[in-house]
Amino acid sequence: MKRIGLTGDEAIAYAAKQCDVDVVSAYPITPQTIIVEKYSEYVANGEVDTEFVNVESEHSALSACIGASLTGARVFTATASQGLALMHELLYIASSLRCPIVMGIANRALSAPLNIHGDHSDMMGSRDCGWIQIFAENAQEAYDWTIQAFRLSEDPEVLLPSSINIDGFIISHSMEGVEVLEDEAVRAFLPPRSDARAIDPNRPLTIGPVALPDYYFEFKRQQAEVMKKVPPVLERVCREFGKISGRRYGKFQSYGMEDARTAIICMGSAAGTARHVAKALRGKGEKVGVVKLWLYRPFPADELVRELEGLKSVVVMDRAISFGAPLGPLCSDLIGAIYGKLPKLKVMNAIYGLGGRDITAKEIEGIYREGLRMAKAKAPMVRVKYVGVRE
């Protein structure tokens, strides 16, 4: 194992390179561009044996990926923001046709107004598309999750596409020391893909036929069930990855949760700041914790309920708005998970960081203080607060 300097984007590209990908089709878009730029460099230098399909849009990129994946190829792509939005209809087709494509996403705000910086609006707009959705906190996690995602997606029990999300610019463009595995170690962890269903001229198949009211529902019901197979396979993949890397992943990561009265639940780069603030507050005797969600879809509802047992209040941080909904997307999921199970838990939804607005340690400390106040006072059970926006 060696340590090299990589940005979040480069870490994802480097991982994909080691995963012996057969086909890449992608279209550049800030802040993801470096992923495909780096990967096309590997192709040009002969460092990988990959067919790089150049296309004129993200819609075509994912279309090409779906076709390639159906032949049994290992397929990788990457996008962000408007590009992900343009892929929207293909996102559903990829998961519904059970294509284990892996995609890097450097999360970015959606227009209008035009903004190239990081927030989770793009992925949240696609949260129901049937993909496995993983959020990485930093470049190391982005690297590790990309490798694990291929194993998870291609598992015969799963066969679903995965997205590895990193915060645009904050992670995609920041360089870190990343511990990378030897090529052989990755190859041993991730054998070549084999899929008995791969299309083959000698065994004709109809893929993507019409299914009218008499059949469509059954296919969707089955897809809902397949999502439930993801968590146990993920546990197995993470355990094995832990053995070769020394880094143990799972559905989420907890800090200070043994005795916490209040905790922050968040995803992506904000988790680092939350941990930093929690550590300082715990030093002063405040019982605060952090739950950083890695696996957003399928949502680890039961495990989160167990993790939050004993807390007085929780602050759910959403880097996206669900317009017209009572809460942000992550907080809605959490309330759905705890309903009837943790009836006394008070929930604050902190909506923050849109369009790349920084979230500071001071603001997070304020969030914790409110969480603690909420735990004590006769505060309402649920409230929403916009953090860091000018009034």
Next chain:
Amino acid sequence: MSAVEKRLGWRKVPPGGAISEAGSSALYKTGTWRSFRPVIDEAKCTKCLICWIYCPDMAVRRINDGVEIDYEYCKGCGICATECPVKAIRMEEE
């Protein structure tokens, strides 16, 4: 193909909706969708086969040297009637 006939439950439908046997569309009798029925006037028909080429559902069949409509699959779209150069096809309300 058998899947369509048996009305399988969600546990049994093939993953990804793939169909491994050919010809499943023949099992969908789309004739029930029809609200107008094309009727060919044999006296006017010149057997030019334009309707046979244009029918999007292959519901115009060739017989001997002429044509007939297969009402099990004809959806009644009226394309044949529009395209017939001698107006030999009439659309009658079902």
